[in-house]
Amino acid sequence: MEKGFAQKIILDPEMHHLRFGDSPEWADFSRESEGNRIEIPFVVKNSAGNKTLQIRQQDIKQTWQVKLNGNQLGNLDRDEKDKIIYLEIPSGLLNPGHNSIQIEQQGTVPDDIMVGHIVLDDRPLTEVLSEGTLHIEVYDKTSANLLPSIITVVNTEGALQTVGASSSDDLAVRPGVVYTGNGKASFGLPSGDFTIYATRGFEYGVDSLQLTIKPGDRIHKKLYINQEVPTEGWISSDTHIHTFTHSGHGDATMQERAITIAAEGIELPIMTDHNVHINIEPASWEMRVNAYFTPVIGNEVTTRFGHFNIFPVTEEAPIPEIKAENWDMLYRNMQKTVGQGIIILNHARDVHGGFRPFDQERHIGDAGVNLEGWEVPANAMEVINSGALQTDIMRLYKDWFGMLNRGYSITPIGASDSHDVNRYRVGQARTYIRSQSKDPGKIDVGEAIQNIREGKVMVNFSLLAEMVIDQQYESGDLAPNAGEINVAVRVLGPGWLDADTVSLYANGIKVREAIISGESESGTGIKWTGTWTLPKPAHDVFLVVIATGPGKPLPFWQIGKPYQPDSPLWKPKIMGSSGAVWIDADGDGLRTSAYEYALKLWKNTDGEIISFIEKLEPYDKAVAIQAASILMKEGFLGKLMNSEKPLHQASPAIKAGFHKYYKAWMLSEGIKENP
Known part of the structure; x- marks a missing residue:
């Protein structure tokens, strides 16, 4: 049945909850879904010519196909954001009379999604997205200069609105977002009411406007933003940046990546595609954004024992051998390439290739102890990865604290791990590094590297x-x-x-x-x-x-x-x-470190456990955790924890430290606590 305006048929005004899997992916999804596919039947009279399908989608993590009469039109956009997308229907796919749209997942990974508000427009996609034209200029409010920035477009319901533009020499475009490398952007929009935002990463304010687009409109607007966050003496760095061009997943080309880095205000971007050395400097000149950042060549050394970002390297440097038997061998392989540079342990709580670096079976986070005896082959670690967040945002911080207490010299790192233009945005998590450099296009890389090694950083999310x-x-x-x-x-x-x-x-x-x-x-x-x-x-x-x-x-x-x-x-x-x-x-x-204090006390007590515990009294819970780890290695902790007498007179901090370590060790062994 046809509804709405002459040029449009509202195929489905509702949003539908679909699920692939047996249980809710997130608590904010209801326990019941409408199944793992949806079919929308409809009737059209005029089936000739190219037409356009409009869909609203939310929380798309896996691949969901959209089919018309069994023929694939395309996929929903793999992005969890609320957005309006469009798929063009080539002439000949619509039947005069009865038709149907099918949406279903391709794959076997659980996913809960919302999809609906499906509209058929009898015009080609280019016409739908060009009813009006909007030209935006974004200026620095203080200098009055045009500024690389991000323009976000949403409809009245807050959904990202696809615009009529494509990535170009100055733009990187995705549904609802336009990154501009020179502060200017022109794009088409369908008729309707929209809100436009201008931003530039974390440090800047936001300007916005609301407008109504009518057919034939040609609107020119200026927006003004200003740096609000004082960061004098610091430079912003994202140490974990990818491209689709060289990593093979995500969607950001080298040219788009150069624009997004400039628009987000990342001054020291580290390029870290997988097992390859990539230089983005030629692309930064090509896109005319080279004045806004100093690029550094890095490499995400991707192995079966974890992922490590190394930098700086040269394009000619050998790629580290990834077929290592343990972390000691892997460290030697990486150091041959990076020398005295930076080695970052990435997303230590994530599983890749069946391996989790800080899995509870091999690592006790509160103590910084690897139960297999491996030494961590890094001088830095990610404590925030905005492209791979932890459920507990403090989880990796707790691991970092444990490493420092164990005696490791480890710098905390914030990074985005972005492979995309906008799904996971570059620089949403970043690292601020102490620096005397004033010009973002001419940063002293050697000084920055040394300051990272020395821990002169702040982590930003x-x-x-x-x-x-x-x-x-x-x-x-x-x-x-x-x-x-x-x-x-x-x-x-x-x-x-x-x-x-x-x-x-x-x-x-x-x-x-x-x-x-x-x-x-x-x-x-x-x-x-x-x-x-x-x-x-x-x-x-x-x-x-x-x-x-x-x-x-x-x-x-x-x-x-x-x-x-x-x-x-x-x-x-x-x-x-x-x-x-x-x-x-x-x-x-x-x-x-806490471990050094505990070890010295243990050596000074000649193996006398009661004396050891008594001498721990002035120390804190962190030293007690390390003391417990020493007793476990010596074979005494189990007996001690099953006898309350040695700990009976200990301070609450010492008792808490011992119990915390022992509980973590039991979890690593798969031993359940007594009820």
């Missing part, structure tokens, strides 16, 4: 958390300490995001917390400032500050759901952190 100890010591520093510790903190973010909590950790243990309430002063980028005073610790500790906030459902900054979720329950959050500042409480000029 929509917030920043700056920390200064005793008025002068920052991330990566060793602070001499003779008394109380003054901890000054500043939480930063753009006006369109909020922070709600800021916490201070000592050796990975939360020691201070503040609730952030109220709005920051408009345009300042400062969400919260405050100072904590800590008593002098009994031993060396590292301090880290972490800020968190709610993940707002913003159409221009949507947060992807966890890549390999642990639970159907998930609530989006944002966060940012400092790097680690070490407090030299014992005054020896060294960063002494």
Whole structure:
């Protein structure tokens, strides 16, 4: 039955919940679905000529085919965002009279989706998307210069609206989003009401306008954005960037990637396609965005024992041999290529090729202990990967804390792992690196690499958390300490995001917390400032500050759901952190880890367990966890934990540390706790 306007038939006004799999993928999907396919019958009188199918889709993670009368038209867009897409129907596929649309998944991976609002337009796609034309210019509000930026277009329901434009020398285009390398973009739109946003990554504000497009409209608008987040003395880097051109999955070409990097404000992009050295500099010149960033050649060394980003490398450098038998061999292979550069352990809690680097069966995160005896072959690790988020946003931070307590010198990293133009956006998570460079097109790469190695970084996932100890010591520093510790903190973010909590950790243990309430002063980028005073610790500790906030459902900054979720329950959050500042409480000029303290005590007690536990009294829970790991290696922990007497007089912190390690060890062995 035909409905609506003369040029359109509303085939289905409803949204449908489809599911491939036996149980809900996410808790916000109802337990019941309409099955794993949908068929929409309809009737047309005029079947001649090319026509267009309009579909609204949400939460598409796998491949779902769209067929007309059994003939494939195309696929839904693999993207979890709410968007309006279009598929062109070639002449001859429609029957005069009865027809049907079928939508079904191709594959065997569970997926819950919403799809519907299906409309048949009897015009070709180019006509549908060119009823009106919009020309947008985006300017830096301070300098009045045109600015590489992102233009987002949504309809009245907040769904991303496909535009009539294609990627070009200046644009990277996907449904609902146009990245512009020069601040200018022209594109077609169908008739209707729309909201247009202009943004530029994390540091900038947002400008927007609402407009109505009518047939024949030619509209010219200017939008103005300004840098809101103060980042003087820091450069923004995404250390994990891919292209479809060289990785073979995702959708971003080299040319599109160059534009998206400039538009997101990434100043030091590291190109890390799989097992290949890629230089994006020629593409940056070709797209005329070379002034906005300094590219670095890297490589995601992709092995059966995990993925590691290495940089900087040269195009001529040998590709590391990936057929290694263990991490020691893999480290030697990577070091031959990268020398004294950076080796990052990527997404350590994800499974690739059946291997999870920090699987509970081989790794005890709170202690930083590899149960197989392997040493981690990296000097940095991802604590936030916005393309592969963890269900528990703190999970990788806890692993990092454990590594520092074990004695590893590991720099925390935020990165996007983006293979796409917009599904997982480049730079949504990023790393800020201390730098004296002022020109983003001429960054001192050597200085940046050295500062990463030294931990002079902040991790950003929509917030920043700056920390200064005793008025002068920052991330990566060793602070001499003779008394109380003054901890000054500043939480930063753009006006369109909020922070709600800021916490201070000592050796990975939360020691201070503040609730952030109220709005920051408009345009300042400062969400919260405050100072904590800590008593002098009994031993060396590292301090880290972490800020968190709610993940707002913003159409221009949507947060992807966890890549390999642990639970159907998930609530989006944002966060940012400092790097680690070490407090030299014992005054020896060294960063002494929790493990080193525990090991020294054990050696000084000549294997006397009760004496060992007594000497742990001045130390914190982190040292106790390491002490428990030592007793496990020596073969004493099991007996100790089954006899309450040796721990009976221990402090709560020591008891908690021992119980935490023992519980983690039992999980690694598949042993259930006694009820």
